[in-house]
Amino acid sequence: MDGDVTPFAEPDDSGRFGRFGGRFVPETLIPALAELEAAFRDAWADKAFRDELDGLLRDYAGRPSPVTECERLSELIGVRVLLKREDLNHTGSHKINNVLGQALLARRMGKQRVIAETGAGQHGVATATAAALLGQECVVYMGDVDMERQALNVFRMRLLGAEVRPASTGSRTLKDAVNEAMRDWVASVETTHYCLGSVMGPHPYPWMVRELHRVIGDEAREQCRAILGGADPDVVVACVGGGSNAAGIFSGFGSIAGTELWGAEPAGGAAVGHGVPGIVHGMKSFLLQDEWGQVTEAESISAGLDYPGVGPEHAFLADIGRARYEAVGDDEVLDAFATLSRTEGIIPALESAHALALVLRSREELAGKTVLVNLSGRGDKDVQQVSDLFGPDAGRDRGLR
Amino acid sequence: MTEPAGIGHGRLEAHLRAARDAGRKLLVPYITGGITTGWVDLLHAAALAGADAIEVGIPFSDPVMDGPTIQAASLQALERGTTPASILSDLRAGAAELDVPLVVMTYVNVPFRMGARRFAAELVEAGVSGVILPDVPLEELDEWSPAGDAAGLETVMLASPISPDDRLAALCARSRGFVYGVGLLGVTGERSAVGERTALLAKRLKAITDLPVVMGFGVSTPEQAAQIAADADGVVVGSALVREVLDGADPEAVGHFVADLRAGLDAN
Numbered sequence: 001m002d003g004d005v006t007p008f009a010e011p012d013d014s015g016r017f018g019r020f021g022g023r024f025v026p027e028t029l030i031p032a033l034a035e036l037e038a039a040f041r042d043a044w045a046d047k048a049f050r051d052e053l054d055g056l057l058r059d060y061a062g063r064p065s066p067v068t069e070c071e072r073l074s075e076l077i078g079v080r081v082l083l084k085r086e087d088l089n090h091t092g093s094h095k096i097n098n099v100l101g102q103a104l105l106a107r108r109m110g111k112q113r114v115i116a117e118t119g120a121g122q123h124g125v126a127t128a129t130a131a132a133l134l135g136q137e138c139v140v141y142m143g144d145v146d147m148e149r150q151a152l153n154v155f156r157m158r159l160l161g162a163e164v165r166p167a168s169t170g171s172r173t174l175k176d177a178v179n180e181a182m183r184d185w186v187a188s189v190e191t192t193h194y195c196l197g198s199v200m201g202p203h204p205y206p207w208m209v210r211e212l213h214r215v216i217g218d219e220a221r222e223q224c225r226a227i228l229g230g231a232d233p234d235v236v237v238a239c240v241g242g243g244s245n246a247a248g249i250f251s252g253f254g255s256i257a258g259t260e261l262w263g264a265e266p267a268g269g270a271a272v273g274h275g276v277p278g279i280v281h282g283m284k285s286f287l288l289q290d291e292w293g294q295v296t297e298a299e300s301i302s303a304g305l306d307y308p309g310v311g312p313e314h315a316f317l318a319d320i321g322r323a324r325y326e327a328v329g330d331d332e333v334l335d336a337f338a339t340l341s342r343t344e345g346i347i348p349a350l351e352s353a354h355a356l357a358l359v360l361r362s363r364e365e366l367a368g369k370t371v372l373v374n375l376s377g378r379g380d381k382d383v384q385q386v387s388d389l390f391g392p393d394a395g396r397d398r399g400l401r
Numbered sequence: 402m403t404e405p406a407g408i409g410h411g412r413l414e415a416h417l418r419a420a421r422d423a424g425r426k427l428l429v430p431y432i433t434g435g436i437t438t439g440w441v442d443l444l445h446a447a448a449l450a451g452a453d454a455i456e457v458g459i460p461f462s463d464p465v466m467d468g469p470t471i472q473a474a475s476l477q478a479l480e481r482g483t484t485p486a487s488i489l490s491d492l493r494a495g496a497a498e499l500d501v502p503l504v505v506m507t508y509v510n511v512p513f514r515m516g517a518r519r520f521a522a523e524l525v526e527a528g529v530s531g532v533i534l535p536d537v538p539l540e541e542l543d544e545w546s547p548a549g550d551a552a553g554l555e556t557v558m559l560a561s562p563i564s565p566d567d568r569l570a571a572l573c574a575r576s577r578g579f580v581y582g583v584g585l586l587g588v589t590g591e592r593s594a595v596g597e598r599t600a601l602l603a604k605r606l607k608a609i610t611d612l613p614v615v616m617g618f619g620v621s622t623p624e625q626a627a628q629i630a631a632d633a634d635g636v637v638v639g640s641a642l643v644r645e646v647l648d649g650a651d652p653e654a655v656g657h658f659v660a661d662l663r664a665g666l667d668a669n
């Protein structure tokens with residue numbers, strides 16, 4: 001059964017990638033998901049839609065994002081490191097790729113209101129941005145713990161004309177923001193599009209969001225070949241919370257057998273690492289939960305990765321062994337954050353620093369190889385938090401002066 | 402539409418049909434399992450006060466179809482250490498003499514984690530007749546129904562105001578016990594008034610099925626219950642009752658609350 005789905009192709013008719021995925025939602029959302037699937041299929045095959053999206057990605061978001069060769073870091077660790085610079089996109093992360101596509105799709109479906117969930121605030125900011133651009137009403141749900149951690153992003157969203165509503169139940173982080181967004185959507189589905197921010201949730205989202213991020217991998221493959229004299233990187237590394245930036249960059253290399261795909265999960269939210277299947281937020285995937293199926297809280301220094309589940313396609317890729325997922329601890333992440341900043345002059349998002357931390361940890365295994373890291377976002381939003389986390393040594397114990 | 406082979410019509414449906422066919426409007430109160438220490442006493446009080454079946458919630462950490470009241474009740478129960486096992490154990494110990502059928506409402510990850518077959522077997526052992534899983538639409542029934550059907554449990558399907566006609570027909574064909582009409586777009590919770598969608602959906606369901614049609618979501622007062630039941634066979638009352646319990650209602654107060662709903666339904 002697992003063999004019916006090729007990696008990075010469409011899921012099967014029931015929205016499954018192998019044994020994962022599906023559409024576990026209330027009856028009220030079934031017609032909306034069917035409508036969304038049909039609308040996306042139609043739009044994705046429509047040259048006019050693709051041209052409009054490509055135009056926005058180019059002229060508004062700044063694509064293509066470059067690939068940067070990290071000479072000083074490479075020399076330091078003995079691994080050739082290339083960075084796919086999603087941090088240079090408008091709004092500071094890869095999230096803009098997905099939201100521009102979904103916002104155009106919402107308009108095409110005649111839905112004037114968009115809602116979103118956000119963890120670190122990157123997807124919320126991106127959604128608010130796209131909604132401002134297209135003149136759509138926008139409501140973003142955010143756990144109130146995250147609103148505190150990322151107060152500046154809350155203001156950014158409001159500045160962009162969005163309303164930010166706190167999710168005040170449960171762990172009051174990303175998973176609860178998803179719950180609140182789904183509750184809103186169940187009540188507003190006739191006029192509202194739910195702009196889901198990762199490769200998760202009910203079918204067609206995991207597939208649709210991956211397709212909207214595929215541009216990352218497609219660009220990166222060609223850019224790497226230009227840099228590497230036609231060769232492909234040995235390993236592609238990305239951080240994985242829900243897994244959208246990883247899905248985007250992996251999809252460009254899925255058919256290249258010689259390129260390994262590595263996902264870096266936060267140690268406190270390693271859904272694939274724990275390997276226990278569950279069903280929440282409309283999908284079957286790996287899920288952090290207790291022995292009774294109550295979803296447990298993910299904990300990491302990066303709000304954007306604080307998600308107890310993972311996109312179903314990642315669970316599938318882990319199942320079939322096409323991708324490998326490893327957990328990275330907060331301390332390693334802070335080291336990676338400081339290391340990239342001082343060696344390359346690039347401050348990474350804490351999320352992206354997870355991918356770098358996995359490379360730094362694996363430097364012996366990777367010695368002499370070429371690694372492409374998806375630098376999914378920039379770290380400006382995290383500087384204050386990292387300054388606090390560095391504590392009294394102010395990073396001097398991590399190579400800063 | 403033909404019925405899937407081998408799925409029986411059980412005690413829940415027989416009980417509700419008999420009451421309905423005798424001219425009675427059906428009353429199905431909802432109580433969150435484990436909400437208080439003596440929560441099973443609340444079931445007895447509800448039964449004595451005129452409930453025709455009782456819905457018992459097994460709390461889940463992420464109840465996306467529930468509004469603030471049931472969320473708070475779920476959290477209170479979970480914080481008390483409530484588990485599916487503790488609820489079923491309480492039912493085995495204290496609900497055997499209940500003369501109304503019980504329907505468990507929970508989210509799919511609870512049976513999935515325990516294993517659908519074990520979950521089904523334990524429900525039957527605890528005297529439960531039916532199951533409601535709001536995040537399992539027709540398309541995903543295979544996750545649950547092979548186990549539930551084999552154990553003889555009646556799986557109640559939910560119908561939405563925006564389900565197209567062909568889906569309503571399929572839902573009614575597949576539903577057992579009763580068909581649960583969700584009378585609005587949104588989550589559970591009290592509403593100040595009954596919207597137009599409720600009657601419309603009730604009428605659409607009554608036109609295509611002989612199953613008992615029970616409407617829920619937003620049914621808060623005896624007057625609303627009576628109004629909605631005019632077009633349906635009965636009502637589920639959840640949040641309004643659970644709020645009373647959260648505010649400290651004892652079995653006697655719960656009995657009064659349910660009796661008032663009963664009187665509202667009987668007055669028509």
